[in-house]
Amino acid sequence: MTAPAPISITDAAAERVKALIAKRGKPTVGVRIGVRSKGCSGMSYTVEFADEKSPYDETVEDKGVTIFIDPKATLFILGTEMDYVEEQMKSGFVFRNPNEKGRCGCGESFHV
């Protein structure tokens, strides 16, 4: 059994990431997902442009986008799908755990 990729990305999210990187106008190797535990709400995720790969990062390539995952984030991002949503008032990226949406998550190792 091979380990599944820790994260996947939807077409919409991939398109949006590529567009944002193009708009940034700087050499960019991908986006980096990290965890920061400061702030009143306890743990929070960060999504930032990556100028270079950090040696400890886990790298995932999907739909032409490179995602680097901080080891601290791996455990809790595992199995999620990065999507991009546009609603009337707001837009942004979401991390969805496909096993948690309505369907039963039995059999998964961990849950977010």
Place this chain on the structure above:
Amino acid sequence: MNIEAHHTDGLEACVVECWSCKGPASPRALFCSVCGAVQPPRPMDHFQRLGLMPGFDVDQGELERHYFGFQRRLHPDRFAARSAKEKLMSQQQAMALNEAYETLKEPLKRAAYLLKLKGRKADAEDSAKPADPALLMEQMEAREALMEADSAEQVQAILARTESDIAFAVDDLSQAFAAECLEGAAKLVMRLKYLMRLSDEARGRKSRMTRGTL
């Protein structure tokens, strides 16, 4: 992973109510996917709780990584500024994690627990079952030798032998579980229990002796 394969244990277990937003939540979720509230620990075995494959061979590094990872998210220290209910939920989660970690980190407890999961009592817990006379004899002799040992060196020798016996017993347990030989595993759990007690006694005696000569 084949999700359907796990759907045999009743439908109601597939959706539970989130205490906070009162909506549906996955019974395995730590946090509600809608409102983000920490959920109470749901019934699951210790391996599931720590995200490990059930089995006797547990990688200590992996066990700790997962334990620390879950505690980082769920420990009451993370909820000190939250509502009383969230504090309580996180405390229960942390307790469940601690229990799982304590059980799985030691070979003896892990083996006994695994036997229980597989529906087989360890012989030691089955009072109806008489202990193996050969094992009893062996342990009686070992204990006698320990009592008669009157130098720290002699005690050390017994301790070293016991510890090597423990290592062999753990190896044997691993093989017994790999071969699904529960009968053998149950016997080995009993043996390991005796050996651990012997090594504890030897260590205690040794430290009393070392102290006395200081």
Place this chain on the structure above:
Amino acid sequence: MSDMLFDIFEPGETPLPHAGDEVAVGIDLGTTNSVVAISRQGKPEVLRDDKGRAIIPSVVAYGRDDEVVVGHEARNLILDRPQDVVSSIKRLMGRGIEDIKAVAGQLPFEVDGDATGMVRLKVAGRTLSPVEISADILKAVRAQAEAALGKKVPKAVITVPAYFDDAARTATKDAARLAGIEVLRLVNEPTAAALAYGLDQGAEGLYAVYDLGGGTFDVSLLRMEKGVFQVKATGGDAALGGDDIDHMIAELFLAERGVTSLDAGRVKQALMTARVAKECLTSRSEGEWMLEFDGKVSKHALSRQTLEAMISPLIERTITICRQVLEDAAALPEDVKGVVLVGGSTRVPLVRKRVADLFGTQPLANINPDEVVAVGAAQQAEALTHGSDTLLLDVTPLSLGLETMGGIVEKVILRNTPIPAALAQEFTTYQDGQASMMIHVVQGERELVAQNRSLARFTLSGIPPMAAGAARIRVTFTVDADGLLTVSACETTTGVESQVQVKPSYGISEEEMAEMLKDSLEHAKDDMAARLLAEAKVDARRNLLAVRAALSHDSDLLSPSEREGIDRAIATVETACEASDREAILASAEALETATKPFAEKRMDRGIRKALAGVSMDSLEKRVGE
């Protein structure tokens, strides 16, 4: 993870989520001295008085007319008004009169027990409990912090010796309550020191913290790794400390002088001189000190060599405890990467030498041993209020158990079990038709109940008539993250239940506490009301958050009129939360719950339907076939 929306930011520029402006400090409430510190944005700072002093002597002087003096000034009064001054009160926290009878003659104050066996001190015509006296120290500590910060300090992490039993921990929490401080967490002193040390020096690996304070000795073995501080084992002696060295020297001097009858004043004066001698001998090899009372001056020479011979048995006791802790953690001295020294008494050269001998490494003391505990407590206070990358995983220092037949202890939670912890044990009745069962909770390592500390007794009654051995009485021990115990008992075949928050036999009763709060703290009522209001707001905001999340997720389930009703209820809660009427907040929260009930039901329905759809036909058929 909720469906939270993310933007992509430049590296390191992700804005912080709203950080609360709550101020929480760390307090090291010591036997001899207390220290308070704060940590902001990860930078700890010890809070000093207007003269730049960090240390607040844990000494309280009581005058006539309700006068209470704490700290340096109180210490200066020891010689002039010895009968009015109390020091080292921490040694009596959570103790019963029976516990201290043996040492009563050596204590520098008069002790007495009340009808319930609790310790009371007679000072300046008052009768005071150790909790009240500690509360006076904490009030002074709080005042120093508030003066240094220029704002109110309502919350704190307070440290306690790792080896404090449940009674002493509860007493400490009670003292804080009396002083108007909300305890965010009780943290063990060595753990706090390790936190300060590890964060400052980036230590990784197995470390020992050797903490010899004024009145207590603790040693903890911790593994520090990637921000996790995991206590492997802890041990100690709650009645062993630098004070004992002072007593030995004082006794020697008094014997040399031929003093036989001891009053509190003479003892105090001799102890002060002894302390000076002890401190001098950490850097010098000999000296001479004077005692002056009853119009007579006596001179007393003492060399470091003599002192070391005298205190050696005491230091060896600490070394023996270190060995035990190593054994408990299944570690060898050479596994320990470093030893952190905490407490003023670790300045004694013999202590450093013996610790270095045992662990084969020079102990580390590059953070001021008097301040390191308060610094760690401040860092934990920041972690609890503002979030943190680090995590403390502590253990319970002493086994907890129950009395069984023949006065034997049945341990339910073993020492060095990670906390919080909940463990249960089943017991049964021993007589036919037995209707009640006495449950006696004890703490300690010994086999016999009489050799351990008795924490509480309660009775589970209403057990229906059964044959002996048929009842199944499940007793559950719960230790929270502060190390405090709750015990509940339940007869499992019938569900008869009984629960107690273990209020130590020698603590302070709830009624007394209420009385004290009324008497001694003018703001207590306001504080209590403010706390209840804050809690109601936290709960209401949590509800709002949940309802909003549910709305953004499933609003399609609602008709416009239903939606309107919920929105109105939300607005009412929001308005109530802006004001300070607790009743209004509670009422609006309840109204919101009622308004969202049908919505919640629809959401559950949909959830179950979706789950059904997710189950393959195959397994459905199987279920139908069952």
